[in-house]
Amino acid sequence: xxxxxxxxxxxxxxxxxxxxxxxxxxxxxxxxxxxxxxxxxxxxxxxxxxxxxxxxxxxxxxxxxxxxxxxxxxxxxxxxxxxxxxxxxxxxxxxxxxxxxxxxxxxxxxxxxxxxxxxxxxxxxxxxxxxxxxxxxxxxxxxxxxxxxxxxxxxxxxxxxxxxxxxxxxxxxxxxxxxxxxxxxxxxxxxxxxxxxxxxxxxxxxxxxxxxxxxxxxxxxx
Amino acid sequence: xxxxxxxxxxxxxxxxxxxxxxxxxxxxxxxxxxxxxxxxxxxxxxxxxxxxxxxxxxxxxxxxxxxxxxxxxxxxxxxxxxxxxxxxxxxxxxxxxxxxxxxxxxxxxxxxxxxxxxxxxxxxxxxxxxxxxxxxxxxxxxxxxxxxxxxxxxxxxxxxxxxxxxxxxxxxxxxxxxxxxxxxxxxxxxxxxxxxx
Numbered sequence: 001x002x003x004x005x006x007x008x009x010x011x012x013x014x015x016x017x018x019x020x021x022x023x024x025x026x027x028x029x030x031x032x033x034x035x036x037x038x039x040x041x042x043x044x045x046x047x048x049x050x051x052x053x054x055x056x057x058x059x060x061x062x063x064x065x066x067x068x069x070x071x072x073x074x075x076x077x078x079x080x081x082x083x084x085x086x087x088x089x090x091x092x093x094x095x096x097x098x099x100x101x102x103x104x105x106x107x108x109x110x111x112x113x114x115x116x117x118x119x120x121x122x123x124x125x126x127x128x129x130x131x132x133x134x135x136x137x138x139x140x141x142x143x144x145x146x147x148x149x150x151x152x153x154x155x156x157x158x159x160x161x162x163x164x165x166x167x168x169x170x171x172x173x174x175x176x177x178x179x180x181x182x183x184x185x186x187x188x189x190x191x192x193x194x195x196x197x198x199x200x201x202x203x204x205x206x207x208x209x210x211x212x213x214x215x216x217x218x219x220x221x222x
Numbered sequence: 223x224x225x226x227x228x229x230x231x232x233x234x235x236x237x238x239x240x241x242x243x244x245x246x247x248x249x250x251x252x253x254x255x256x257x258x259x260x261x262x263x264x265x266x267x268x269x270x271x272x273x274x275x276x277x278x279x280x281x282x283x284x285x286x287x288x289x290x291x292x293x294x295x296x297x298x299x300x301x302x303x304x305x306x307x308x309x310x311x312x313x314x315x316x317x318x319x320x321x322x323x324x325x326x327x328x329x330x331x332x333x334x335x336x337x338x339x340x341x342x343x344x345x346x347x348x349x350x351x352x353x354x355x356x357x358x359x360x361x362x363x364x365x366x367x368x369x370x371x372x373x374x375x376x377x378x379x380x381x382x383x384x385x386x387x388x389x390x391x392x393x394x395x396x397x398x399x400x401x402x403x404x405x406x407x408x409x410x411x412x413x414x415x416x417x418x419x
Contacts, residue, residue, distance in 0.1 A: 014408050
């Protein structure tokens, strides 16, 4: 496995550690962490901030009997899964997809209702909860495909999971995150040879440049 | 159960809090030691209550969550590795995931710790317990050295469950400013503590 060279900004890692991200962003970060030892270490470091702040909390008195209640339940026979669902793990390995994603969709990519956007491009919006207007997508595009030129009113994070993507002078391979902010126009191109499969999070509707693309926008809901 | 929080009971425990908590958590993991668990509870549960209330929980819900969290601590203690994390950090992650589940009713995607897809992890070397005792002190120091603006966005993130855009609205700042403050705060901490602190 090649080490990822393109990472999400540290603010995403810190907020993942703090637990403030929506499911969509959280899933994208967790999926990137599956590929990236460097960012895992950063998240671990950021979690230490959480640990320290917890340690520094002024204690609040508990209800009387709180400790006894929990002590009485220690021997409850509750099965704690020591390892994650083996079926899902195998699925993830076989499909070379990050385990958090396979758990999130509860199966393989073929079980999803993909919508064709024409020219071999397919997308499916995943149901993700959160407090913000974030949207979570899976996108697959055939080799050599140029995706519609577009810009954003917010942030777009793209995690490449299969194949590769060229964006400007940069190339993104599995594990890499392409992060584009406000008013950055771009038209990513899928590398030759393999289909590209990406996980995409946007925090506002994408604004397409071309007229046809704009007409398509309400249709495909990007 | 008569041992007080400082652990001057039957157990011979280190005086330093972080080290003591790590020892207690390991005793729970290895020996299913109820006395050690009770000491952990007495130390962490009142702090968890403050944490959960700041996260927007009612006091009743916080009590219930603490029961859940501490039961998870009991059940998962075997997985605790003092080379990887301070006890407070380990318990923090359990509390965080549980409150996202219960208070926000959202899922918390997590990578598999030993996922073969991930690159090699930097292994802790030397006396890990001494290392994180020192790290904890340096982190505490580094946190006090953050600018007021940076410390505020860090606290709002970790303690008040505020997203980037919630912080931006509350402080009347552009979203980009909130993000860059978080990035700079983290960069500053890493500079002081070294990469992979």
